[in-house]
Structures are given as C-alpha cells and as structure tokens.
Amino acid sequence: MATNKPTITLHVVASLDGFIARNDNSISWMDTPADVYEKGVTEADSDRSIKIDCFVLGSLTYEHALQLGWPYGDTPTVVLTSRKLSSTRKTVEFYSGDPKIFVESVLAPRFANVWLVGGAVVGQSFLALDLVDEIRLTIAPVLLGQGLRLFSDSAAEMRWRLTDLVGYKNCYVAMTYARATPERPGT
Amino acid sequence: MATNKPTITLHVVASLDGFIARNDNSISWMDTPADVYEKGVTEADSDRSIKIDCFVLGSLTYEHALQLGWPYGDTPTVVLTSRKLSSTRKTVEFYSGDPKIFVESVLAPRFANVWLVGGAVVGQSFLALDLVDEIRLTIAPVLLGQGLRLFSDSAAEMRWRLTDLVGYKNCYVAMTYARATPERPGT
Numbered sequence: 001m002a003t004n005k006p007t008i009t010l011h012v013v014a015s016l017d018g019f020i021a022r023n024d025n026s027i028s029w030m031d032t033p034a035d036v037y038e039k040g041v042t043e044a045d046s047d048r049s050i051k052i053d054c055f056v057l058g059s060l061t062y063e064h065a066l067q068l069g070w071p072y073g074d075t076p077t078v079v080l081t082s083r084k085l086s087s088t089r090k091t092v093e094f095y096s097g098d099p100k101i102f103v104e105s106v107l108a109p110r111f112a113n114v115w116l117v118g119g120a121v122v123g124q125s126f127l128a129l130d131l132v133d134e135i136r137l138t139i140a141p142v143l144l145g146q147g148l149r150l151f152s153d154s155a156a157e158m159r160w161r162l163t164d165l166v167g168y169k170n171c172y173v174a175m176t177y178a179r180a181t182p183e184r185p186g187t
Numbered sequence: 188m189a190t191n192k193p194t195i196t197l198h199v200v201a202s203l204d205g206f207i208a209r210n211d212n213s214i215s216w217m218d219t220p221a222d223v224y225e226k227g228v229t230e231a232d233s234d235r236s237i238k239i240d241c242f243v244l245g246s247l248t249y250e251h252a253l254q255l256g257w258p259y260g261d262t263p264t265v266v267l268t269s270r271k272l273s274s275t276r277k278t279v280e281f282y283s284g285d286p287k288i289f290v291e292s293v294l295a296p297r298f299a300n301v302w303l304v305g306g307a308v309v310g311q312s313f314l315a316l317d318l319v320d321e322i323r324l325t326i327a328p329v330l331l332g333q334g335l336r337l338f339s340d341s342a343a344e345m346r347w348r349l350t351d352l353v354g355y356k357n358c359y360v361a362m363t364y365a366r367a368t369p370e371r372p373g374t
Contacts, residue, residue, distance in 0.1 A: 016324060016347065016364070018205030018336070035348035035367050127330070137203060139324075141364060143314070143345040149205070158330045160203060161222035162358040171349035173362055177203070177328060180222050 006053075006107050009134040010116045010123055016139060019147030020118070025064065034141055040169035053111040058122040059083055062092075078106065080122055099129055120149070127158070134178055135160060141171035193240075193294050196321040197303045197310055203326060206334030207305070212251070221328055227356040240298040245309040246270055249279075259304075265293065267309055286316055307336070314345070321365055322347060328358035 013030070014020050021027050055072045057065070059081035065071055066088060074091055082096045095102055107114055116126055126132050159180035166174045200217070201207050208214050242259045244252070246268035252258060253275060261278055269283045282289055294301055303313055313319050346367035353361045 014205075016322065018201075034346070037349040037352075039352070040349070135203065135330075137326075139362065141347045141349055141367070143322075143347065145343055145345070156332055158332075159221070160328045160330065160358070162224040162227070162328055162354060162360065165224075165226070165352070165354040165360055167349060167352040171347070171364075173349065173352055173360075175326065175360055177358075180328070 004108065004112075005103065006111050006114045007133045008056075008103070008107075008114045008116055008126065008131055009136055010126065010132045011136045011138075012118075012123070013138045013140060015142050015144040015147070017143050017145070019144045019149060020120070021148045022144065023147055025148070030140060034170045034172075036169055037167055037171045038169075040167045040171070042169050046166050046168065046174075051113045052115045053113045054078060054107065054115070056080065056107075056114055056116050056122070058119045059085060061118045061122075076111070078102075099125055099131060103131055134163075134176060136174060136176050138172055138174045191295070191299075192290065193298050193301045194320045195243075195290070195294075195301045195303055195313065195318055196323055197313065197319045198323045198325075199305075199310070200325045200327060202329050202331040202334070204330050204332070206331045206336060207307070208335045209331065210334055212335070217327060221357045221359075223356055224354055224358045225356075227354045227358070229356050233353050233355065233361075238300045239302045240300045241265060241294065241302070243267065243294075243301055243303050243309070245306045246272060248305045248309075263298070265289075286312055286318060290318055321350075321363060323361060323363050325359055325361045 012020065013027075052075055055075055055077040057077065057079055059079055062077075062079045062081070062085065070089070072091075077089075077092045079085065079092060079094050080096070080099075080102070081094055085094060087094070095106055116123060116132070123132075160177035161180045162175060163178050164174075164176035168174070199207065200214075239262055242262055242264040244264065244266055246266055249264075249266040249268070249272070257276070259278075264276075264279050266272065266279060266281050267283070267286070267289070268281055272281060274281070282293055303310060303319070310319075347364035348367045349362060350365050351361075351363035355361070
C-alpha cells in the first residue's frame with residue numbers, strides 16, 4: 001500500500017492550434033495516417049517506460065470512451081461524477097466529491113502513478129487545487145482551425161520544467177513537464 | 188535575384204496553454220529565468236543554422252517591437268499595414284495590399300527565407316491564403332491561464348509534417364513543420 005501522495009499526470013492531446021476536439025467532440029483527425037518524421041521514434045519504443053496505475057476521467061470522457069472503444073485496457077479507472085452512471089466494466093469505479101479528499105483517500109493508498117485524461121473540467125479543477133504534478137502534452141500535426149479547448153480562461157500563471165521530449169515517427173510530439181522549482185528569494 | 192516563391196515560415200511563441208500574450212499584450216513571462224532541461228541545447232548551438240532574409244509583421248507587432256526593444260537587428264523587415272506609420276529604421280519598409288501580390292511582387296524577387304512573426308491577423312490571413320510553407324511553434328514552459336491567442340476560430344483543417352524538434356536548456360521546445368504531403372487518392 002502506497003502512503004505517499006501519488007504522482008498525478010495531466011495528459012493532454014492537442015492540435016497545433018491548441019484544440020482537443022472538434023466542436024462536435026470528434027477526434028477522428030487522430031486516425032488519419034500522417035507523414036513520417038524520420039528522426040522520430042515509434043510509440044512502442046518510447047512508451048515502454050510509461051507506468052500508469054490508474055486513469056482518472058470525467059463523466060463525458062467516460063461516455064465517449066465507451067462509445068469509441070475503451071482505450072484504458074484493464075487498468076483501474078475512476079470516473080469523477082455526481083451523476084448516476086452504470087458500471088459496464090469491472091475495472092471502473094465512480095467517485096463524487098472533493099478532488100483533494102479523493103486524492104488522499106482513494107488514490108494515495110492504492111496507486112503511485114495516476115493519469116488524468118480529461119476532460120476540461122476535471123483537468124482545470126485539479127490544476128486550480130494544485131494537485132497536478134506532471135503535464136504530458138502531446139501535439140498532433142494538424143491545424144484544426146476551431147474546436148474545443150482544454151485550457152480556457154482559468155487558473156493563475158504557473159511555471160513548469162521540461163523533463164522529457166519525444167518526437168514520434170508519426171509526427172506527434174510529446175512534452176513532459178514537472179512543477180517548476182519554487183523561487184527562493186534571497187538564495 | 189530569386190525568382191522562385193520564397194519559403195514563408197510562420198513563427199509562433201506560445202505558452203503551454205496556447206496563449207501568445209497576456210490580455211494586456213505583455214509577454215514578460217518570457218524573461219523569467221526558467222528551470223534547466225538537462226538534455227536540452229543552448230539557443231546559440233541550435234539556431235546557428237536558421238537563415239532569415241526578411242521579417243514580415245503586422246502594425247501592432249511593429250509598434251510593440253519599437254517599444255520593447257527592436258528584436259530584428261539589421262534584417263530587412265516589412266510591416267503590413269494600411270495605416271500611415273513613421274519609418275524609424277532604414278531596414279523597415281511598409282506595404283499595404285493583397286498578401287498574394289505582396290509575396291509575388293515584393294518578397295519573391297528579393298528574399299528566399301521569410302519569417303512571419305505576427306500578429307494574429309497577419310498569420311491567419313497568410314494561412315487562409317495557403318501562403319505558409321512552414322510553421323515554427325515554440326512552446327514556453329508556463330501555463331498562463333488566460334490571454335491572447337494567435338489561432339482563434341478560423342481556417343479550415345490542415346495537416347502538417349514534423350521536420351525538426353529541439354528542446355532547449357531553458358525548457359522551451361521548438362517544433363518545425365512543413366506542409367503535409369498531399370493525399371493522392373488511388374496511390
């Protein structure tokens with residue numbers, strides 16, 4: 001049983017112009033075969049070292065995942081919602097309530113590496129409460145022109161520190177950031 | 188004299204959440220000393236190979252540059268504007284009119300590598316007219332929370348191909364994209 005605070009990674013896939021989906025919620029541009037970035041790595045090569053013990057998502061993202069084909073495999077998944085939703089999978093549980101208490105009481109005792117996979121409301125509430133340890137931003141090689149944004153006018157300014165950078169053969173780029181070192185006045 | 192169409196690069200520096208400036212137009216977050224990305228390169232190392240023959244900018248970006256300290260050195264600079272602006276530097280000229288004709292008549296005969304450095308109106312009009320050959324997107328390691336966006340609801344969907352990726356010691360990331368290979372049905 002883990003007793004420390006888990007590492008919470010906010011996972012975002014966005015277009016070049018910062019949209020996470022078209023206005024109709026569709027993300028089919030992710031399926032279009034892309035050009036090749038010769039210097040890139042394959043997903044299989046790079047993602048082998050990523051460790052995810054639990055996915056956390058909002059109810060709309062959950063319903064979307066059920067519709068489009070479940071992308072979370074058998075990894076434990078918690079849906080944050082105050083709505084009554086039917087559980088369709090053994091690995092899925094539901095939680096309603098304060099995110100801070102959720103992290104301390106539900107996540108911390110069981111999981112070391114938690115991925116927050118959306119949507120915008122969940123991501124922004126975790127950021128606002130300072131519960132995000134890492135941001136993993138993946139940029140798709142497409143300008144959408146319009147669509148839905150993960151980050152709308154919201155939180156305060158916050159600095160981050162780049163810890164990893166990967167270019168993939170399919171022209172996607174993944175950046176990983178940790179919280180910036182706090183400024184220490186006088187040192 | 189060059190007679191081919193010049194390579195036009197749209198240069199964008201954005202925050203992690205896709206803003207190019209605070210709501211008051213300030214960009215002082217770029218000056219804050221950042222954490223260090225150990226695997227990164229220094230700007231001097233990486234940017235040595237970048238060749239820029241001409242900068243193109245809108246009138247607000249021009250006035251901003253005059254205020255903040257001219258960042259374009261002695262490189263020829265064209266300001267696109269229908270306003271009457273005073274020329275303060277020998278290297279600056281003004282142009283008013285259709286962007287396509289501007290590229291063919293002003294840029295093509297004289298410059299091979301043109302950098303489009305903003306603002307939003309200029310960038311979007313060039314994108315909409317299919318005049319952009321390359322996008323260079325630089326991501327700063329900061330969440331702004333709110334601000335001005337280069338890309339607002341605008342153009343049609345457009346695919347791009349990653350051609351270069353650089354992580355800098357100061358935690359900035361620069362991605363370079365070329366136009367995607369056109370789809371050839373039946374091949």
